[in-house]
Amino acid sequence: MRFKISIYGNDALWGSFTEESFAALIAADAAFQRDLRESGELISAEGMADSGLVRVVRVRDGVRVVTMGPYLGGGEHLGSYFVVDCDSLERALELAAGYPTAGGNGVEVWPLLEHSGTTLPD
Amino acid sequence: MSEDVSVEELLRECAPQVLGSLIRRHGQFDLCEDAVQEALLAASQQWPVEGIPGNPRGWLVTVATRRLTDLWRSDDARRRREATVALQEEASAAGPGEEGGAPDHDDTLMLLFLCCHPSLSPPSQIALTLRAVGGLTTGEIARAFLVPESTMGQRISRAKKSIKTSGTGFRMPPLAERRKRVAVVLHVLYLIFNEGYTATSGDDLVRVDLTDEAIRLTRAVHRLLPDDGEVAGLLALMLLTESRRPARTTPDGGLVPLAEQDRSKWNADRIAEGVGLITESLAHSAVGAYQLQAAIAAVHAEAPSTEETDWPQILALYGILERVSPGPMVALNRAVAVAMVDGPRKGLDALDAVAADERMTEHHRVEAVRAHLHEMAGEPEAARESYRRAAKLTTSAPERRYLESRAARLNP
Numbered sequence: 001m002r003f004k005i006s007i008y009g010n011d012a013l014w015g016s017f018t019e020e021s022f023a024a025l026i027a028a029d030a031a032f033q034r035d036l037r038e039s040g041e042l043i044s045a046e047g048m049a050d051s052g053l054v055r056v057v058r059v060r061d062g063v064r065v066v067t068m069g070p071y072l073g074g075g076e077h078l079g080s081y082f083v084v085d086c087d088s089l090e091r092a093l094e095l096a097a098g099y100p101t102a103g104g105n106g107v108e109v110w111p112l113l114e115h116s117g118t119t120l121p122d
Numbered sequence: 123m124s125e126d127v128s129v130e131e132l133l134r135e136c137a138p139q140v141l142g143s144l145i146r147r148h149g150q151f152d153l154c155e156d157a158v159q160e161a162l163l164a165a166s167q168q169w170p171v172e173g174i175p176g177n178p179r180g181w182l183v184t185v186a187t188r189r190l191t192d193l194w195r196s197d198d199a200r201r202r203r204e205a206t207v208a209l210q211e212e213a214s215a216a217g218p219g220e221e222g223g224a225p226d227h228d229d230t231l232m233l234l235f236l237c238c239h240p241s242l243s244p245p246s247q248i249a250l251t252l253r254a255v256g257g258l259t260t261g262e263i264a265r266a267f268l269v270p271e272s273t274m275g276q277r278i279s280r281a282k283k284s285i286k287t288s289g290t291g292f293r294m295p296p297l298a299e300r301r302k303r304v305a306v307v308l309h310v311l312y313l314i315f316n317e318g319y320t321a322t323s324g325d326d327l328v329r330v331d332l333t334d335e336a337i338r339l340t341r342a343v344h345r346l347l348p349d350d351g352e353v354a355g356l357l358a359l360m361l362l363t364e365s366r367r368p369a370r371t372t373p374d375g376g377l378v379p380l381a382e383q384d385r386s387k388w389n390a391d392r393i394a395e396g397v398g399l400i401t402e403s404l405a406h407s408a409v410g411a412y413q414l415q416a417a418i419a420a421v422h423a424e425a426p427s428t429e430e431t432d433w434p435q436i437l438a439l440y441g442i443l444e445r446v447s448p449g450p451m452v453a454l455n456r457a458v459a460v461a462m463v464d465g466p467r468k469g470l471d472a473l474d475a476v477a478a479d480e481r482m483t484e485h486h487r488v489e490a491v492r493a494h495l496h497e498m499a500g501e502p503e504a505a506r507e508s509y510r511r512a513a514k515l516t517t518s519a520p521e522r523r524y525l526e527s528r529a530a531r532l533n534p
Contacts, residue, residue, distance in 0.1 A: 001517070037272075037276060038276060038280070039276075039280070040245070040246070040273055040274070040276040040277030040278075040280050041273075042273060043269055043270060043273060044270070085245075085269055085273065087243060087244070087245065111517045112517070113517055113518065113519040113522065114517055114518050114519060115268065115321065115519055115520075116317070116320040116321045116518060116520070
């Protein structure tokens with residue numbers, strides 16, 4: 001079963017770290033990724049660039065309109081995410097609970113649609 | 123040309139026997155695998171030119187053993203060898219009479235038991251079985267399961283490591299344990315089949331066909347254990363299920379339920395083979411869960427339509443299956459049979475009992491069946507609600523699409 005584990009936050013939150021606590025977070029994140037890779041459950045891991053670099057594209061009457069900033073303004077936005085392939089929802093929750101910021105803001109676990117269909121009742 | 127094909131097929135058949143034989147004697151999965159790979163490569167180059175040797179398996183074992191010795195001599199390997207001396211001793215103590223050669227089938231079976239070791243997680247068992255017994259490359263297995271090659275490589279090497287540390291896998295399990303271990307092997311083969319059968323997307327040109335692979339491996343196990351009724355039952359179940367594959371999806375990947383499938387598209391050869399196998403095994407072996415599921419599939423396979431299906435027989439078979447192997451999924455399927463025999467009301471009553479099982483709360487299949495039974499009962503609004511709920515609960519993209527389209531069909 002595949003899940004997307006997403007870490008949300010905002011600039012205020014990410015700017016509030018001390019040098020030591022930021023270094024500790026980076027180290028904890030690296031350890032988390034290493035464990036996940038070694039367990040054979042990591043599909044992909046990506047971090048988002050700064051929210052100031054986000055563009056939203058809309059087409060209006062055939063004309064491309066590009067605006068700056070995340071699709072949803074204000075509040076929190078996606079900081080990074082992991083796609084994992086693991087045995088069960090329970091295992092995904094266990095993985096998410098192991099992420100360094102799970103103790104603070106919480107971490108989102110979202111099941112991904114599978115490309116295969118379970119067999120229909122016969 | 124035909125020579126090439128037969129060499130390739132022969133090598134595929136020999137590979138697990140040779141690997142099993144080396145591992146049984148030397149106990150080192152990684153090194154043995156490397157050695158066997160090199161021997162297979164040498165054979166694929168030499169045999170088409172020089173002809174197939176009289177004893178192909180013996181030739182491969184000899185060459186692979188020689189390569190293994192070479193690998194051992196390298197400094198890096200020597201260190202690893204020292205760490206596994208104990209395992210080696212255990213392995214050789216367990217396998218007497220090497221020179222005459224133990225029967226081939228013991229080596230393949232032992233390798234299967236090793237790959238499906240109960241200490242491994244199902245994804246690891248599947249990956250290792252396809253790699254070591256099926257002879258697929260890590261890349262092929264990764265593409266079949268739609269994960270990156272590095273992820274699959276990690277799963278395989280982790281599985282090997284965990285077998286090495288448990289240290290108990292390199293010999294035949296004692297007879298008393300065999301039944302349980304065969305059951306794990308069959309479950310792994312069933313999972314491989316199911317992964318292939320339910321796949322509705324992916325590029326067929328690059329995806330190994332997992333149903334074919336599962337059937338091939340189960341056939342091999344059936345040859346090794348011809349008197350095991352559950353092995354025959356699983357093979358029959360796979361063949362009968364696979365026979366419907368041409369009819370179960372639309373060209374654009376949509377799902378077609380059994381009742382609406384064009385039965386002229388079902389594969390008659392597979393049906394004949396599956397029905398033959400299950401008939402034979404039910405007559406001679408103690409009945410088990412795979413045999414019962416195959417028997418149910420056989421009743422469907424022989425019916426010209428849903429209406430003309432022998433539902434009372436299917437209901438009776440589900441009744442036995444519930445006693446042999448109770449579980450909420452069996453009870454759920456039985457509820458469908460109840461509806462077909464005694465009407466949708468009785469089916470819905472049976473379904474309520476299933477839904478009360480806490481393992482089935484929020485399970486999309488319960489809602490999908492409920493929707494279907496409401497539709498049968500002429501209650502389109504209740505059916506539409508249940509299809510919608512089921513669509514929200516499933517994590518399968520094609521299934522969600524199917525359920526949403528059923529709901530939409532019932533819109534006023």
